[in-house]
Amino acid sequence: MEKQYRVKIWEKYVKHCAYCGQEIEYKDMQVDHIFPKYRKGENVEENYNPACRSCNSTKGTYTIEEFRERLIGDVDRMRRDSPKFRILERFGIIKQVGTKLLFYFEMLFLFNSIVDVRLLCHTTEDIVAKGNLKLKIKDKR
Numbered sequence: 740m741e742k743q744y745r746v747k748i749w750e751k752y753v754k755h756c757a758y759c760g761q762e763i764e765y766k767d768m769q770v771d772h773i774f775p776k777y778r779k780g781e782n783v784e785e786n787y788n789p790a791c792r793s794c795n796s797t798k799g800t801y802t803i804e805e806f807r808e809r810l811i812g813d814v815d816r817m818r819r820d821s822p823k824f825r826i827l828e829r830f831g832i833i834k835q836v837g838t839k840l841l842f843y844f845e846m847l848f849l850f851n852s853i854v855d856v857r858l859l860c861h862t863t864e865d866i867v868a869k870g871n872l873k874l875k876i877k878d879k880r
């Protein structure tokens with residue numbers, strides 16, 4: 740893949756991993772096939788996402804929904820299989836805080852939709868923190 744094309748993919752989410760949202764250096768960026776190449780996903784721009792090494796290797800040949808289910812299911816698998824996980828949870832060192840997962844690119848999409856609504860009607864307040872999306876809608880009329 741040509742460098743200028745890779746740079747374009749890297750800038751798709753302003754140099755962040757499409758999945759976890761971590762900022763990535765160009766040299767560390769991996770090009771993920773959103774619909775896996777292994778399953779005949781096409782080599783076209785719309786099918787590429789910039790990904791960090793961890794997300795790309797964990798996603799592997801999964802689709803977006805399979806990747807999401809895999810990550811959510813990992814908590815129960817770790818709880819079941821790892822005595823260390825269970826003891827860390829028992830001592831309150833780790834705590835499951837949710838069972839839903841939005842990827843970074845999905846949060847950006849949602850955020851952009853909210854901003855558009857806000858610009859149109861001036862009635863929406865939003866608070867978006869990385870990895871923790873909270874929406875507060877307030878009607879000022």
Ligand SMILES: [Zn+2]
Nearest residue numbers: 756759791794
């Ligand atoms: Zn990532």
